[in-house]
Amino acid sequence: MSELAKAYEPQEVEAHWYAAWLEGKCFEADPSSDKPAYSIVIPPPNVTGILHLGHVLNNTLQDILARRARQEGKEVLWLPGTDHAGIATQTKVERKLRDEEGKGRRDLGREAFLEKVWDFKEHHGGIIIKQLKRLGCSCDWSRERFTMDEGYTEWVSHVFVELFKEGLIYRGKRMVNWCPVSLTALSDEEVIMKPQRSKLYTMRYELVDAPGEYVHISTTRPETLMGDVAVAVNPKDPRYAKHIGRKVRRPFPAAEIPIVADEHVDIEFGTGALKITPAHDKADFEIGMKNDLEIIDVLHPDGTIHCPDCPDLDGLDRFHARKLAAKKLEEMGLLVEVEEYENNVGFSERADVPVEPRISMQWFLKYPCVDEAAKAVADGDITFRPARWAKTYAHWLENIQDWCISRQLWWGHQIPVWYRKDKLEALKGAESLDMSDFEKGDIHVGVEPPADEDAWVRDEDVMDTWFSSWLWPFATMADVGERTDALEKFYPTTDLVTGPDILFFWVARMIMAGFRFEEKRPFENVYFTALIRDMKGRKMSKSLGNSPDPIDLMDKYGADGLRFGLMRIAPVGTDIRFDEAQIEEGRNFANKLYNACRFRQMASGDVPGEKAQVPKEEALRPYHVDIMAKLDRLAADLQGLYADYRFGEISQRLYEFLWSEFCDKFLEAVKGDLRDDASAEAREVTLAVFDATMSRFLLLLHPYMPHVTEELSARMGFVGKGEFVMARELPEAGLLDGVDAGAASTQAAAIYASAGKLRNLKAEYNVANRRDVRFVVKGAPDWLADEKGVLALLAGAGEIEIDPAYEAPKGTPAALTDVGEVAMPLEGLIDVEAERQRLGKEIEKIRGEVKKSEGKLGNASFVERAPAAVVDQEKQRLEEWREKLGQLEEMVDALG
RNA sequence: GCGCGAUUAGCUCAGUGGUAGAGCACAUCGUUCACACCGAUGGGGUCGCUGGUUCGAACCCAGCAUCGCGCACCA
Numbered sequence: 001m002s003e004l005a006k007a008y009e010p011q012e013v014e015a016h017w018y019a020a021w022l023e024g025k026c027f028e029a030d031p032s033s034d035k036p037a038y039s040i041v042i043p044p045p046n047v048t049g050i051l052h053l054g055h056v057l058n059n060t061l062q063d064i065l066a067r068r069a070r071q072e073g074k075e076v077l078w079l080p081g082t083d084h085a086g087i088a089t090q091t092k093v094e095r096k097l098r099d100e101e102g103k104g105r106r107d108l109g110r111e112a113f114l115e116k117v118w119d120f121k122e123h124h125g126g127i128i129i130k131q132l133k134r135l136g137c138s139c140d141w142s143r144e145r146f147t148m149d150e151g152y153t154e155w156v157s158h159v160f161v162e163l164f165k166e167g168l169i170y171r172g173k174r175m176v177n178w179c180p181v182s183l184t185a186l187s188d189e190e191v192i193m194k195p196q197r198s199k200l201y202t203m204r205y206e207l208v209d210a211p212g213e214y215v216h217i218s219t220t221r222p223e224t225l226m227g228d229v230a231v232a233v234n235p236k237d238p239r240y241a242k243h244i245g246r247k248v249r250r251p252f253p254a255a256e257i258p259i260v261a262d263e264h265v266d267i268e269f270g271t272g273a274l275k276i277t278p279a280h281d282k283a284d285f286e287i288g289m290k291n292d293l294e295i296i297d298v299l300h301p302d303g304t305i306h307c308p309d310c311p312d313l314d315g316l317d318r319f320h321a322r323k324l325a326a327k328k329l330e331e332m333g334l335l336v337e338v339e340e341y342e343n344n345v346g347f348s349e350r351a352d353v354p355v356e357p358r359i360s361m362q363w364f365l366k367y368p369c370v371d372e373a374a375k376a377v378a379d380g381d382i383t384f385r386p387a388r389w390a391k392t393y394a395h396w397l398e399n400i401q402d403w404c405i406s407r408q409l410w411w412g413h414q415i416p417v418w419y420r421k422d423k424l425e426a427l428k429g430a431e432s433l434d435m436s437d438f439e440k441g442d443i444h445v446g447v448e449p450p451a452d453e454d455a456w457v458r459d460e461d462v463m464d465t466w467f468s469s470w471l472w473p474f475a476t477m478a479d480v481g482e483r484t485d486a487l488e489k490f491y492p493t494t495d496l497v498t499g500p501d502i503l504f505f506w507v508a509r510m511i512m513a514g515f516r517f518e519e520k521r522p523f524e525n526v527y528f529t530a531l532i533r534d535m536k537g538r539k540m541s542k543s544l545g546n547s548p549d550p551i552d553l554m555d556k557y558g559a560d561g562l563r564f565g566l567m568r569i570a571p572v573g574t575d576i577r578f579d580e581a582q583i584e585e586g587r588n589f590a591n592k593l594y595n596a597c598r599f600r601q602m603a604s605g606d607v608p609g610e611k612a613q614v615p616k617e618e619a620l621r622p623y624h625v626d627i628m629a630k631l632d633r634l635a636a637d638l639q640g641l642y643a644d645y646r647f648g649e650i651s652q653r654l655y656e657f658l659w660s661e662f663c664d665k666f667l668e669a670v671k672g673d674l675r676d677d678a679s680a681e682a683r684e685v686t687l688a689v690f691d692a693t694m695s696r697f698l699l700l701l702h703p704y705m706p707h708v709t710e711e712l713s714a715r716m717g718f719v720g721k722g723e724f725v726m727a728r729e730l731p732e733a734g735l736l737d738g739v740d741a742g743a744a745s746t747q748a749a750a751i752y753a754s755a756g757k758l759r760n761l762k763a764e765y766n767v768a769n770r771r772d773v774r775f776v777v778k779g780a781p782d783w784l785a786d787e788k789g790v791l792a793l794l795a796g797a798g799e800i801e802i803d804p805a806y807e808a809p810k811g812t813p814a815a816l817t818d819v820g821e822v823a824m825p826l827e828g829l830i831d832v833e834a835e836r837q838r839l840g841k842e843i844e845k846i847r848g849e850v851k852k853s854e855g856k857l858g859n860a861s862f863v864e865r866a867p868a869a870v871v872d873q874e875k876q877r878l879e880e881w882r883e884k885l886g887q888l889e890e891m892v893d894a895l896g
Numbered sequence: 897g898c899g900c901g902a903u904u905a906g907c908u909c910a911g912u913g914g915u916a917g918a919g920c921a922c923a924u925c926g927u928u929c930a931c932a933c934c935g936a937u938g939g940g941g942u943c944g945c946u947g948g949u950u951c952g953a954a955c956c957c958a959g960c961a962u963c964g965c966g967c968a969c970c971a
Contacts, residue, residue, distance in 0.1 A: 006930090006931075007931080007933065008931095008933085193967095193968090193969090200971085217971080218970090218971060219971055220971065221971080232971095264970095265970090265971085266970050266971085268970080269970040269971070270970070270971065271971095273971090274970085274971050275971070276971095277971095281971080283970095283971080284971085343969090343970085343971090344968095344969070386901095388900065388901075389900095391899080391900075392899085392900075392966065392967085395899080395966090395967070396966095396967085399967085399968090500965090500966090503966095531964095531965085533964090557933095561933095568908090568909085568919080569908060569909070574901070574902060574964095575901095575902085575964075575965090576908090577907090577908065577909090578908095579907075579908060579920090581907085581908085581920060581921085582908065582919090582920080584920090584933075585919070585920070585933090587933065588931095588933040588934090589933090590933090591931065591933045591934095592930095592931065592933080592934085594930090594931080595930045595931035595933090595934085596930065596931080597930085598930050598931075599930030599931075600930080601930090602930065603930080648909080648910085649910075652909095652910075652918075652919085655918095655919080656918080656919095659919095660918095663930090663931085664935085667930080668935095671929085671930095756936095756937095759936060759937070760936095760937070760938095762936090762937090763924090763925080763936070763937045763938080764937085766925085768924095768925060768926075768936065768937070769925070769926055769936090796936085849915075852915080853915085856914095856951085856952085859951060859952085860951080861950095861951035861952085862914095862951040862952070863951085864951075865950090865951050865952090866914075866951065866952075867914090870914055870952095873914080874914080874915095877915075
């Protein structure tokens with residue numbers, strides 16, 4: 001610690017140490033190590049994404065776990081990487097292409113477009129990784145993976161083929177969620193229900209056999225009525241019993257459609273009659289199947305109307321068509337009523353537009369190992385924290401639906417399926433191929449293309465991004481069929497840190513894949529992070545602009561400050577309300593730490609070196625023993641807190657130790673030992689205690705604030721040149737093992753508490769800033785004689801006098817402290833009346849306590865039924881209050 | 897509709913049966929002092945509401961309210 005800036009400047013220090021750690025290969029995991037393994041796989045961020053606060057929270061937690069595990073003597077692998085993020089990335093590149101070249105992806109063709117995406121990935125792919133490094137993440141970058149690496153891609157194909165052979169993957173025409181903007185199918189998980197203000201239209205269809213008679217039908221989607229093939233009523237509905245089997249007129253295009261009966265129809269809702277549009281509603285589709293109804297698709301994939309028979313609607317956007325269809329109905333006298341109505345509409349997660357239920361040919365997966373996956377969490381083989389997520393998980397698994405894994409995109413893992421060209425031509429497209437064609441040998445499913453590849457055409461679709469992510473814990477460690485050392489050593493992984501929002505998308509699926517392909521759970525513990533909200537409780541989002549850029553925060557407060565600040569506000573299990581002031585606290589904490597070390601350095605002038613030993617017990621003063629005892633307790637408590645993943649509490653304890661205990665109490669108490677006029681011996685002992693305590697505290701703090709702890713450890717000489725604090729293991733022994741700290745700690749506590757009382761007394765008499773105040777102590781314990789200098793220092797007094805026979809002048813202010821009754825004789829400042837009032841207030845307060853306590857002990861039920869220890873404690877408490885009361889009353893008498 | 901959380905000082909949060917806490921913010925005072933990214937002192941809470949259990953409830957139970965989340969859904 002040579003040149004001493006007054007304030008800690010994190011920027012350069014952080015960059016320096018990160019580079020040094022990389023240089024020293026501190027993050028690299030050694031699979032051949034004898035140490036027990038600890039591993040985490042990173043939730044791979046979107047390769048072209050940029051860091052947001054959620055990432056910061058998530059990765060700070062992982063870094064803390066990884067660094068702590070290293071300190072605990074584990075061989076740590078924190079495996080990093082990125083995700084190709086199919087829709088998100090493709091959408092970005094398409095937008096760029098449109099903006100810059102005015103072209104769509106089809107104008108370029110598949111190959112040229114994919115080249116563009118790879119190009120984009122090369123340019124933007126490194127950003128988030130750089131940002132994670134800035135944060136201090138101790139990932140093993142030599143093992144960084146990308147979900148579209150060659151080996152990883154092989155895994156995805158291999159898994160597809162395996163599951164296909166097992167009969168779990170099938171191709172079929174089903175009703176899927178269709179995104180009209182991204183032009184692809186989506187899984188159920190990618191659809192978000194949102195309440196919408198819409199209109200409920202009630203219209204009437206005329207009965208064919210009874211002109212002038214109508215059936216009233218309610219709908220929110222009049223634009224699909226061209227696809228109506230029936231009207232359904234509940235068979236139990238007496239109003240419509242006579243209608244079943246008759247026909248009504250569909251207004252446009254004109255057609256006669258039957259009235260069918262179906263239990264699904266809710267008698268209570270609307271008019272009790274439901275229009276059936278099998279092509280555009282899941283429930284309608286099922287009713288259509290049951291009643292063998294025609295399917296009329298009246299929408300193009302992009303959400304525009306496809307209905308050549310209605311030229312005025314054909315080609316219109318679905319929302320415009322809705323209004324126009326209603327208008328047409330009105331003109332035809334068929335619109336009965338329009339009401340305001342709130343309903344839930346499914347939105348595409350990515351494109352944020354209403355999804356369209358649509359029938360199309362897709363690939364589906366019947367999930368493997370569902371029971372095993374459910375059991376693993378139910379039995380505690382995999383632990384969820386907070387535990388309540390286990391219920392959500394179980395519920396999802398119980399109601400699990402087949403997973404639509406095909407996406408009509410280009411960026412991703414192409415489905416490893418080939419169709420015979422001639423067959424395809426005969427059928428005019430793959431849409432008509434079904435599973436029976438596989439039996440006939442017209443479909444090839446394999447990791448490798450068929451031998452006579454030219455005679456085949458590959459399926460154009462790619463797989464859902466999550467179909468690669470679910471293999472992440474093992475596919476990152478070994479290629480298909482390989483048994484690498486890393487896989488043997490580090491799989492199953494230890495902890496997974498992720499957000500509860502991807503419980504279904506990712507966590508649940510990884511568990512199933514882990515059991516299916518590695519026969520083992522993929523991880524032991526899942527820690528679900530909180531969701532970060534803004535001060536108003538709103539979710540952080542780009543569109544709201546309420547999401548601070550973590551890089552800006554690191555520029556302002558340092559990576560350590562950001563990490564620590566965020567950890568301090570991270571509660572267990574609930575959302576975080578983000579407040580920048582908290583991050584500022586993190587920076588202030590780093591500065592406080594820095595200045596504590598700077599003080600030691602200025603006071604001593606020398607470099608302590610790492611051999612700093614705890615001095616012999618005889619040489620220690622109460623403050624020395626006390627601070628080391630507190631450090632030992634902190635170290636022990638942290639162990640339990642880490643075991644329970646109480647990250648917020650750990651940061652609180654670290655903060656409190658350094659600030660309140662070390663700086664405010666210990667350092668202030670021993671300042672006298674470091675002054676020029678202090679004895680060499682006192683100075684030496686105090687410096688040794690400082691070093692022993694601080695060097696170990698830095699070790700404990702390191703996982704939370706890796707950079708500043710590394711910097712200070714080096715500057716103070718706590719680690720040798722070329723060594724790293726991050727590579728150092730936590731010592732098993734405490735600083736004070738074998739020393740009974742009880743008496744010393746009690747004395748120190750008495751001094752600290754008494755000093756507070758005396759400062760308080762000074763403040764009450766407006767002499768807080770006078771340093772020449774004299775205090776006289778009556779009834780002092782013997783040991784006080786040795787420590788009165790410290791008491792004077794802490795209380796800001798000129799002198800502390802011990803005088804058992806002291807008779808204070810009448811009206812002298814005095815306080816009752818843990819070291820006896822202390823008077824503050826101050827000529828000219830004594831106001832007898834004010835002092836009497838002050839003491840009177842205190843007496844009132846204590847009388848209240850006595851009364852309360854007496855009442856409690858007078859309660860027979862309490863004495864009989866409460867545990868003896870509690871009753872004894874209460875008796876003792878009452879005793880103490882009474883004693884204090886007596887002393888205070890004497891003090892009032894002494895006022896005269 | 898079903899389920900899950902949350903509700904404690906102005907703010908962010910601890911506190912799971914035995915005297916209501918911390919940090920910030922606020923007020924007053926203070927820089928020859930390691931740190932004003934600081935120090936000292938102080939004010940501030942019927943622990944969302946109503947019942948119940950208990951000698952004793954912020955804590956356990958029931959109901960309600962408000963906010964948030966998840967699942968399902970009636971067009």
